[in-house]
Amino acid sequence: MNVATGKISSVNGNLIRVNFDGAVGQNEVGYARVDDTPLMSEVVRVHGRQADLQVFEDTAGLAVGNTVTFTGRLLSVQLGPGLLGQIYDGLQNPLPRLAEKCGFFLQRGAYIEALDPRALWAFTPTAHPGDCLTAGDTLGTVPEGLFTHRIMVPFDFPGVATVVSMVPPGSYPAGGTVATLRPERGTERDVTMIQTWPVKIPIKAYAERLRPTETLVTKIRTIDTFFPVARGGTYCIPGPFGAGKTVLQQLTSRHAEVDVVVIAACGERAGEVVETLREFPALTDPRTGRSLMERTVIICNTSSMPVAAREASVYTGATLAEYYRQMGLHVLLLADSTSRWAQALREMSGRLEEIPGEEAFPAYLESVIASFYERGGMVRLKDGSTGSVTIGGTVSPAGGNFDEPVTQATLKVVGAFHGLSRARSDARRYPAIDPLDSWSKYPSIIPGDAVDAARQTLRAGHEIGQMMKVVGEEGVTPEEFVTYLKGEYVDNSYLQQDAFHEVDSATGADRQRHVFGVLHLFLKAPLQFPNHEAARRFFHQLTQMTRDWNRQVLNTPEFKEAQHALETMIEESTPDA
Amino acid sequence: MRKTYNRVDDITGSVIHVQAEGVRYRELAQITSRRGSSLGQVIGLREQNVAIQVFAGSRGIATDAEVRFLGHPMRVPFSHALLGRTFNGSMIPRDKGPELRDNLVDIAGPSVNPVKRIIPRHMVRTGIPMIDVFNSLVESQKLPIFARAGEPYNPLLARLALQAEVDVIILGGMGLKHDDYLFFRDTLDESGALSRSVLFIHTASDPVVECLLIPDLSLAVAEQFALQGKRVLVLLSDMTNFADALKEIAITMEQIPSNRGYPGDLYSQLAARYEKAVDFDTAGSITILAVTTMPGDDVTHPVPDNTGYITEGQLYLRGGRIEPFGSLSRLKQNVNGRTRADHRTIMNTMIQLYASFRETLEKQAMGFRLTPWDRKLLKYGDRFEKEMMDLTVNIPLEGALDLGWTILSDCFDPVETGAPSAIVEQFWPKKA
Numbered sequence A: 001m002n003v004a005t006g007k008i009s010s011v012n013g014n015l016i017r018v019n020f021d022g023a024v025g026q027n028e029v030g031y032a033r034v035d036d037t038p039l040m041s042e043v044v045r046v047h048g049r050q051a052d053l054q055v056f057e058d059t060a061g062l063a064v065g066n067t068v069t070f071t072g073r074l075l076s077v078q079l080g081p082g083l084l085g086q087i088y089d090g091l092q093n094p095l096p097r098l099a100e101k102c103g104f105f106l107q108r109g110a111y112i113e114a115l116d117p118r119a120l121w122a123f124t125p126t127a128h129p130g131d132c133l134t135a136g137d138t139l140g141t142v143p144e145g146l147f148t149h150r151i152m153v154p155f156d157f158p159g160v161a162t163v164v165s166m167v168p169p170g171s172y173p174a175g176g177t178v179a180t181l182r183p184e185r186g187t188e189r190d191v192t193m194i195q196t197w198p199v200k201i202p203i204k205a206y207a208e209r210l211r212p213t214e215t216l217v218t219k220i221r222t223i224d225t226f227f228p229v230a231r232g233g234t235y236c237i238p239g240p241f242g243a244g245k246t247v248l249q250q251l252t253s254r255h256a257e258v259d260v261v262v263i264a265a266c267g268e269r270a271g272e273v274v275e276t277l278r279e280f281p282a283l284t285d286p287r288t289g290r291s292l293m294e295r296t297v298i299i300c301n302t303s304s305m306p307v308a309a310r311e312a313s314v315y316t317g318a319t320l321a322e323y324y325r326q327m328g329l330h331v332l333l334l335a336d337s338t339s340r341w342a343q344a345l346r347e348m349s350g351r352l353e354e355i356p357g358e359e360a361f362p363a364y365l366e367s368v369i370a371s372f373y374e375r376g377g378m379v380r381l382k383d384g385s386t387g388s389v390t391i392g393g394t395v396s397p398a399g400g401n402f403d404e405p406v407t408q409a410t411l412k413v414v415g416a417f418h419g420l421s422r423a424r425s426d427a428r429r430y431p432a433i434d435p436l437d438s439w440s441k442y443p444s445i446i447p448g449d450a451v452d453a454a455r456q457t458l459r460a461g462h463e464i465g466q467m468m469k470v471v472g473e474e475g476v477t478p479e480e481f482v483t484y485l486k487g488e489y490v491d492n493s494y495l496q497q498d499a500f501h502e503v504d505s506a507t508g509a510d511r512q513r514h515v516f517g518v519l520h521l522f523l524k525a526p527l528q529f530p531n532h533e534a535a536r537r538f539f540h541q542l543t544q545m546t547r548d549w550n551r552q553v554l555n556t557p558e559f560k561e562a563q564h565a566l567e568t569m570i571e572e573s574t575p576d577a
Numbered sequence B: 001m002r003k004t005y006n007r008v009d010d011i012t013g014s015v016i017h018v019q020a021e022g023v024r025y026r027e028l029a030q031i032t033s034r035r036g037s038s039l040g041q042v043i044g045l046r047e048q049n050v051a052i053q054v055f056a057g058s059r060g061i062a063t064d065a066e067v068r069f070l071g072h073p074m075r076v077p078f079s080h081a082l083l084g085r086t087f088n089g090s091m092i093p094r095d096k097g098p099e100l101r102d103n104l105v106d107i108a109g110p111s112v113n114p115v116k117r118i119i120p121r122h123m124v125r126t127g128i129p130m131i132d133v134f135n136s137l138v139e140s141q142k143l144p145i146f147a148r149a150g151e152p153y154n155p156l157l158a159r160l161a162l163q164a165e166v167d168v169i170i171l172g173g174m175g176l177k178h179d180d181y182l183f184f185r186d187t188l189d190e191s192g193a194l195s196r197s198v199l200f201i202h203t204a205s206d207p208v209v210e211c212l213l214i215p216d217l218s219l220a221v222a223e224q225f226a227l228q229g230k231r232v233l234v235l236l237s238d239m240t241n242f243a244d245a246l247k248e249i250a251i252t253m254e255q256i257p258s259n260r261g262y263p264g265d266l267y268s269q270l271a272a273r274y275e276k277a278v279d280f281d282t283a284g285s286i287t288i289l290a291v292t293t294m295p296g297d298d299v300t301h302p303v304p305d306n307t308g309y310i311t312e313g314q315l316y317l318r319g320g321r322i323e324p325f326g327s328l329s330r331l332k333q334n335v336n337g338r339t340r341a342d343h344r345t346i347m348n349t350m351i352q353l354y355a356s357f358r359e360t361l362e363k364q365a366m367g368f369r370l371t372p373w374d375r376k377l378l379k380y381g382d383r384f385e386k387e388m389m390d391l392t393v394n395i396p397l398e399g400a401l402d403l404g405w406t407i408l409s410d411c412f413d414p415v416e417t418g419a420p421s422a423i424v425e426q427f428w429p430k431k432a
């Protein structure tokens, strides 16, 4: 291929301007040289014979006149067996192997292949010579941990591919040829277990997109019962700092009922990723009995790593998620935090001297966010099976105020909103998901009318609570006071969940239905008390008993005993019982 | 010998422009004018046009000033000879000691590979119940103190430094009042800690942008000690001054501000420094305690706001006390599960009850009738503030937990606390 070269004419932060000869494309990758080190960069604007590139590395030491070589390729990732369990940076460099090579610190310009082409995999062909296939159809499979990993016709294969030859079953290196395909036009193409795909382009090798209607169980009660997420759906978690966004995502990455989890740590703390990568290998996934790491891929571009790679990291994550979806798997992509990526866009836009929009974010922010969440979805594959990518992104609004461009643009496109409130997190009411502001368009694991009734109690309780701030406790009727306490009770014993308690931190769907059933009956019970103080005492007791119940392992004698005590107590306080 | 240039084209704020060739981005320059000499750093290249940020500011620089490029970025001489010494933001001694030149290491080096970090698990005991019980400090944590100007944050910082068991203390002062600088120095000296400390001091009377290098110098030195296996504590006061220096440069460079004049990369700039806090796999650690003063006592101000998104919690200092609300140590759960079985229960229970106490105070202020429950809360809140929150209290963690149970049992019945029954059974004081 005829690739262009050029010379640097200006350096401004991580933006360089290059005078080039030859042809250069938008989003093409180039390497800027500093001494003998190549720094990976991406073309973000071309005008005339000048290209502007964002450099994915620290630009210290670059000088006017340094050479830049272009590659003719878009920013891409490698797809193939061996991705699961990996820890990559935003550009898909495997961090453990970088550490072997470079030691404690990341070294700029050190790049390592994402997948080892020499790694051996046990390949079983499923296609036969003469078969006519299209992009995304299965050629054969290899076992990857828990899954049957499909080796597919490359997603960029044009038209119909006729299988010319397939290797017999056996052990092959990932980078070796396993099939030869003939396109409708042009020359035959050898296919290996590894294909590359440009991260910013969605993989579309499926039959159709379906509506996300199946609840994705996260085992967080507030979410599954009140503000559910659907497989193939999208949701966001905006909240001020320290309100619990990351803790929620960490819980979800452990407990969510999905096949594969892709964690994109984007511009946040390194320490948080360390927790995941140190703890997951030792944790077992209750669904499979295997290590959690076997179903997880971590993409890690933390806040002190190069800013431009933040954007790449969320796209890298989305591409890996789509790849496993193509195997009929349900994948959850968690991005923390999308605001950091939006800020990276803002930094670049500022250097490009584009006309700024609100809070200096670029005018195209909304469409960029929308097309990212569009990569979520439930699809029917060409073989009839279904797969999904669910996307959950945190948002870190300046000052904790949701009325800002990133939150607003995100709310327009997602299917569920888990808004975290400062008041709740200050009062240690975790998870701090605001039960009155949040919403979801997806179906709950619990029938709608029961949930509505509980929601009603919460709302009414809150209103009475507000009223009491003005008129005092003596200003409300006994019935109103009981409604207030019922609302508090739903909050204290059902919405709140202890993230650090081994039982309470994850409540399965069955248990939620069971507990909610008891709660629902109780909310309907007409309780009467001689005075406010007696009512309060009763609810204190009830709350403590329910919390104790939440800490018992499901269906153990202790669990049943706790439930019985609770039911007895409620019965005794219902007047007509 | 490197070429020198004698024509400055443009002088704005602390940034000057010269025409030069072969200059590298971020390299240092020595700028000599009639008023003296200062270091500067290359912050922009456009064809032959080089923008240099002059650390001592541009005051007195004339168009014929001499500019000499040094061919390397900012470096710091690292050795044990640094211990006990004090330098300014350009690495010039502030004490009477000699200049150091050996073993130069780059500042603002690359980030640690996340897989070389370990999960921090060592609690740093401070003797302050509001920290030890409610927001345990953990080795390698990055934790700012949010306070309004005038709060005693520097004494708190000094106390934490002396009470924490660390090998090396590094103080980075930015816009420090001269008195505060002397206070730190004398406090470290009197307690015998000065000989294991290094001070990088920029005072309020120094040129504003000279404080920009303080965090990088402090952290580069800290990193070297940590790589030698030392536990290093870095104190940074006041990071708001650092952010304001960034703002000043951004405005000079005509960058489009994102929020109240601060540049859009404020988050990344602060994160690059705070993320130097680390617990190395097979080496030492860096813990960062910083001060962030809140202009107008407003946490949503861009500096505290961006800081909160970066650090592992924060301590609010208000009215001379560490506020229970808002204050948070995000690493506390790494350590407080292995101190004493009742630690988490005391932590959660006492805070939730204190929140109810605050509500009762509001009720009282509105003139509502107080219920018996309210009266219990008032009694509780009063004791909590006097016996736990007051900064003069200095007791070990276990003593503070016992005190917690005493206060609870003096004020409430067990069920009213909402504490798990099993813990209550074990720890609730038996009344004689």
Ligand SMILES: Nc1ncnc2c1ncn2[C@@H]1O[C@H](COP(=O)(O)OP(=O)(O)OP(=O)(O)O)[C@@H](O)[C@H]1O
Binding pocket: A239, A240, A241, A242, A243, A244, A245, A246, A247, A248, A268, A396, A430, A431, A432, A497, A498, A499, A500, B308, B309, B310, B328, B329, B330, B331, B333
């Ligand atoms: N569900 C929970 N249960 C108990 N504690 C929690 C919970 N959620 C959050 N916390 C506490 O709050 C702290 C901060 O939470 P987290 O790190 O998730 O905040 P965040 O919203 O991601 O903040 P930032 O935007 O700064 O990253 C945690 O370290 C923990 O101490």
Ligand SMILES: [Mg+2]
Binding pocket: A245, A246, A247, A268, A336
């Ligand atoms: Mg977070």
